[in-house]
Amino acid sequence: MxxxxxxxxxxxxxxxxxxxxxxxxxxxxxxxxxxxxxxxxxxxxxxxxxxxxxxxxxxxxxxxxxxxxxxxxxxxxxxxxxxxxxxxxxxxxxxxxxxxxxxxxxxxxxxxxxxxxxxxxxxxxxxxxxxxxxxxxxxxxxxxxxxxxxxxxxxxxxxxxxxxxxxxxAVPNAGPQPSAAWAALTDRERQVARAVARGMTDREVGETLFMSYGTVRAHLQHIYDKLAVRNRTELSRLLLQRAPDPA
CATH class of the missing domain: 3.30.450.80 (Transcription factor LuxR-like, autoinducer-binding domain)
Known part of the structure; x- marks a missing residue:
């Protein structure tokens, strides 16, 4: 009761x-x-x-x-x-x-x-x-x-x-616009996103950016959440669509 x-x-x-x-x-x-x-x-x-x-x-x-x-x-x-x-x-x-x-x-x-x-x-x-x-x-x-x-x-x-x-x-939606979504990432997350979009594996990203494998995986999941993407292919496609970084 x-x-x-x-x-x-x-x-x-x-x-x-x-x-x-x-x-x-x-x-x-x-x-x-x-x-x-x-x-x-x-x-x-x-x-x-x-x-x-x-x-x-x-x-x-x-x-x-x-x-x-x-x-x-x-x-x-x-x-x-x-x-x-x-x-x-x-x-x-x-x-x-x-x-x-x-x-x-x-x-x-x-x-x-x-x-x-x-x-x-x-x-x-x-x-x-x-x-x-x-x-x-x-x-x-x-x-x-x-x-x-x-x-x-x-x-x-x-x-x-x-x-x-x-x-x-969970019904799919259009997700955030590329430039606005990119602005939501931290500097470190942007570094990881760029490296992944260039085709690096998680371990290669870690070696390049001096991160542990677990840290790379955690950053990558945060990136997926913030950009509303599900995998590396969608991440790479989104980065190609976004406006260039300011000079």
Whole structure:
């Protein structure tokens, strides 16, 4: 039985699902309300890119930007739980795929999760066929205890509505105009984009720009997200269309 406050939060959450216009807006607003509804302390949300083979399009609440950047550049490639959770098409507690004791022995826990205080996790991955549309990763501090079956069922129900909304948003659109999109990139992202457009592999980009392989992959995913492209071919085509850089 939900309390009056929880019912109010749930109604607001359903309004967010109906009103949101972008994936980032939807995951941020729904995730924030779910934190209050389920007693979570932290939220992270990403979208898996099968072409880039990495997670991008970050949304996060109550987590440090520096720690999440380390996740994107290194720890997502040394993550013992997320890909196991990703195969489930329902809300799943982290303890279902790895025991608390085993998780605490991993580098992923000691050098990433525990830095911000994450201990007990509950995840939902939205799928449309074989396409992953995004996820919600809710976490609690250790002292607040694990999520229970009632919280898992609530996330499952909300997740179904989230999946429907994300499926609607996944319809292709024209995307940003080339010059405007290029301006949204950081200087480092532009360097990576130019190198990739010249045909360099990820490892060649890293060697040329003095970056680790994981950093190159993270930059590339950010570029894909910002330019609304799906692969290197589309990136190269977009760069050919854009106006030249100012002198």
């Amino acid at each position: 939900l309390t009056d406050a929880q019912e109010h939060t749930l109604l607001g959450l359903l309004r967010d699902v109906a009103a949101a216009e972008t994936s980032v807006e939807l995951r941020r607003d729904v995730g924030g309300r779910l934190m209050r509804l389920l007693g979570a302390d932290y939220l992270a949300s990403y979208v898996w890119s099968p072409r880039g083979e990495c997670f991008g399009s970050r949304v996060a609440l109550n987590m440090s930007d520096a720690n999440l950047t380390r996740y994107e550049q290194y720890f997502q490639f040394h993550d013992p739980i997320t890909h196991r959770l990703q195969v489930y098409r329902r809300a799943t507690c982290v303890e279902e795929v790895m025991s608390e004791r085993d998780l605490m022995r991993t580098e992923f826990y000691t050098d990433f999760l525990s830095v911000d205080g994450l201990h007990h996790g509950l995840n939902y991955f939205a799928w449309s066929g074989q396409h992953n549309l995004g996820d919600l990763r809710l976490w609690r501090q250790r002292r607040h205890g694990p999520f229970g079956e009632s919280e898992r069922r609530v996330l499952d129900a909300v997740g179904a509505a989230l999946t429907s909304a994300l499926t609607r948003m």
